[in-house]
Amino acid sequence: MISLTTNLFTMWKRIIFMIAFIGATLLGSSISYAAYIAPPSTVGEAVVLIDADTKEILFAKNPDKWMHPASTTKMVTLLTALELKGTQLDELATISSYATSMEESNLGVRVGDQITLEAVIEGMMVASGNDAAVVVAENVSGSVEKFGKDMTRIATKAGAKNSVFLNPHGLTQMGHHSTARDLAMIAAYGMKYQMFRDKVANDYYKVPYQNRAPVTIRTTNHFIRNKYPGANGLKTGFTNAAGECLIASATRNGHTMIVVMLNDDNRWEEAVQFLDYGFKLRGVI
Numbered sequence: 001m002i003s004l005t006t007n008l009f010t011m012w013k014r015i016i017f018m019i020a021f022i023g024a025t026l027l028g029s030s031i032s033y034a035a036y037i038a039p040p041s042t043v044g045e046a047v048v049l050i051d052a053d054t055k056e057i058l059f060a061k062n063p064d065k066w067m068h069p070a071s072t073t074k075m076v077t078l079l080t081a082l083e084l085k086g087t088q089l090d091e092l093a094t095i096s097s098y099a100t101s102m103e104e105s106n107l108g109v110r111v112g113d114q115i116t117l118e119a120v121i122e123g124m125m126v127a128s129g130n131d132a133a134v135v136v137a138e139n140v141s142g143s144v145e146k147f148g149k150d151m152t153r154i155a156t157k158a159g160a161k162n163s164v165f166l167n168p169h170g171l172t173q174m175g176h177h178s179t180a181r182d183l184a185m186i187a188a189y190g191m192k193y194q195m196f197r198d199k200v201a202n203d204y205y206k207v208p209y210q211n212r213a214p215v216t217i218r219t220t221n222h223f224i225r226n227k228y229p230g231a232n233g234l235k236t237g238f239t240n241a242a243g244e245c246l247i248a249s250a251t252r253n254g255h256t257m258i259v260v261m262l263n264d265d266n267r268w269e270e271a272v273q274f275l276d277y278g279f280k281l282r283g284v285i
Contacts (some may be wrong), residue, residue, distance in 0.1 A: 002094050021029060028255065037280050040273035044264030045243070046180040049274045051247070052188040055159070058141070059259075063181035064162055067262045070245045071105075071128045072183055072236030073170030078167075078199055079146065079190045080154045081121055085140050089118035092210075099134035102169065107132040107207070111140035116209035126205040127217045135167035142170060148176075159185030167240065172241040180229050180260045185276065187234055187247050187258045200233035200249070218220055223248045250275050251282050 039049075039059050046067050051060040057063065072167035081089075086181030093116065095109050109120065117139050124132035137147035144167055151165035160182035166173050190196040203224055207215045219225060221236050223246065230250035237245035243263030250257055255277035261267045279285070 002085055006173075016241060033129050037277065042212060042261070042264065042265050044260040044261045044270065047224060047260065047264065047274070048180040048184040049158075049257065049259045049278050050184040050185055051278065052191050052258050055188055057184070057186065058257075058281055059274065060181070062144055063184075066162065066177045067074075067179060067211050068172055068176070068239060068242035069178040069183065069244035069262070070172075070234045070239045071130075071168055071170045072237040072260075073165060073168065073178075074124055074128065074133055075178075075183070075190065075235045075247060076151050076155050076165055076186060076199070077133050077147075077168040078121060078125060079158065079186065079196060080151045080196050081117075081136050081140050082193065083154050083157075084150060085117070089121065090116050091118050091139075092281050093117045093135050093139050095135050095185050096138055099131050099138065101193055102130035102134055103171070104130070106130055107217070108215065109135060112211070119208050122202065122205050123198075123207050123217065125199050125235070125280045126219050130169040133167075137168040145147065155182065155186055158189035167221065170237060170239070172239050172243075173206055180262050183260045184258055187249065187260070188256075191233070191249060191258070192258055197232060201231075204247070221246075223267050226268070228275070230271055232256075246271055248275065250279075255279065255282050255284050257282075 046065050048063045050161040092230055093157040095111050095113050105128045107123040107127045111132050120132050120135050137144045139148035141150050148166040155163050163182045166176040203219050224231050230252040232251055233237040233249040234247040244265055244267050246261045246267040248259050257275050
């Protein structure tokens, strides 16, 4: 009788254990499923979402495909100028006739204008000025060709592995290329520096010419214009070869997310979706 009671007790212990195990397994699966957040869909040809603080890639589509970067190139122009001439930006810039001959979009500088190099840089980033980009290149490195080599070197320092920059503006040129991953790494590198952050976040800028009236310009970046919570950059781009491009960044609760979208006809909407996705992954509302 004692043996029978003991066996029944043992059997019930096993049954209770199995029920508890199955329940825990199902609950764990439920929690794992609930914790999974599906990434947004994208029509972009090459897209990368990066946590700028850790450099972790949170989403990637064709991250290492060679692409025309268009005016996202000017982000590298900015970084190169800051790295090479950051303490001398208050000097007056020399403006060549070659710079003023650039096709649009332009800042509108003229030969003989009295304006500091820093103001030209600010105008370049807000207006996406091709003329301003050439002014920066010529004043920092002496020529567009030399500046292109400096850009490639600085980009490599920032973590780029598959990029070659031949000009400061991003107008289509054979051999001038980058990747979504490289641009994300460069952006994350740049956003660590306050001077860089200050110059990629402007909605409006009053260009302070010393020889003529100031001119107020507005950013070409509708992501910044639309006041996405925490938006603080970064750069648009378009050429026929590159398509619609955007590098968008935002910071919330000390966390910075950056998304790079190359040849993406839905860049404005997708930028918001991908940044929201990144912040959710990090538990930031």
